[in-house]
Amino acid sequence: MDFKEELWGEIRPTGRSAEECFEDLGISLEFLKGKKILDIGSGLNQFAQDLKQEHLDLTSIDMFYALTPEERKKVFSELSPENFETVKTSLDRMAIKDKDSHLVGGRAESLPFLDETFDVVLAEYSMPHYAENRESMRDFFFEVARVLKPGGEAHIYPMRIRPGRNVTRKDAEEVLSNLRNLGFSVEVSGKELGDDPPDTRPLLLVLGKPQIPPDRGGQPS
Numbered sequence: 217m218d219f220k221e222e223l224w225g226e227i228r229p230t231g232r233s234a235e236e237c238f239e240d241l242g243i244s245l246e247f248l249k250g251k252k253i254l255d256i257g258s259g260l261n262q263f264a265q266d267l268k269q270e271h272l273d274l275t276s277i278d279m280f281y282a283l284t285p286e287e288r289k290k291v292f293s294e295l296s297p298e299n300f301e302t303v304k305t306s307l308d309r310m311a312i313k314d315k316d317s318h319l320v321g322g323r324a325e326s327l328p329f330l331d332e333t334f335d336v337v338l339a340e341y342s343m344p345h346y347a348e349n350r351e352s353m354r355d356f357f358f359e360v361a362r363v364l365k366p367g368g369e370a371h372i373y374p375m376r377i378r379p380g381r382n383v384t385r386k387d388a389e390e391v392l393s394n395l396r397n398l399g400f401s402v403e404v405s406g407k408e409l410g411d412d413p414p415d416t417r418p419l420l421l422v423l424g425k426p427q428i429p430p431d432r433g434g435q436p437s
């Protein structure tokens with residue numbers, strides 16, 4: 217079984233509401249208005265659907281959108297009949313031409329966007345929650361940092377390292393420390409789920425890209 221199949225067997229796209237995402241990610245509609253937004257690991261894209269009337273400039277990316285129909289079937293083969301109906305309705309909605317947002321098929325570790333494209337990057341229950349190793353987590357963070365515009369912000373929830381993965385909290389701290397050295401602000405605030413062991417506490421991470429990169433010697437470009 218290749219890596220992709222293994223991952224899909226375990227991770228199925230979900231569709232959290234915009235309300236839930238706002239609370240988890242510490243953002244509001246007002247915060248998003250007028251900004252160029254990327255939602256990484258958007259799953260069933262309920263977030264974009266709920267905000268459709270707001271006409272936000274929103275791009276949603278998920279590995280799932282790049283799957284072949286056969287691979288999709290495999291992902292959902294273990295769902296119960298009632299869940300299957302819900303998911304099928306969402307999939308059908310995503311397939312229609314009048315899309316809720318720009319849908320892009322791709323991986324978080326290798327974002328198909330130019331440098332400094334987005335004001336806001338969101339990741340709700342996608343990465344690094346599911347990072348399978350240190351490299352993928354590091355690539356995820358540096359890709360997020362790359363596509364953010366100067367002064368932009370990434371909101372990532374939960375900042376949780378899953379037990380059993382080949383990646384530790386220390387690895388995450390190392391990556392964040394590298395980003396701090398590049399001038400990024402890194403704020404972590406706690407919103408805990410009571411039953412998690414301490415090492416896997418979900419936390420909200422807000423990453424802020426500096427307005428002026430340190431290598432420009434503090435001079436505006």
Ligand SMILES: C[S@@+](CC[C@H](N)C(=O)[O-])C[C@H]1O[C@@H](n2cnc3c(N)ncnc32)[C@H](O)[C@@H]1O
Pocket residue numbers: 227228229230231232233256257258259260261277278279280322323324325339340341342343346
């Ligand atoms: C649990 S769902 C979350 C979906 C949505 N954000 C929500 O909160 O309902 C996780 C999503 O992340 C996507 N995902 C996981 N790892 C990814 C990666 N490396 N690159 C792109 N998408 C990824 C999965 O395909 C899945 O749709």
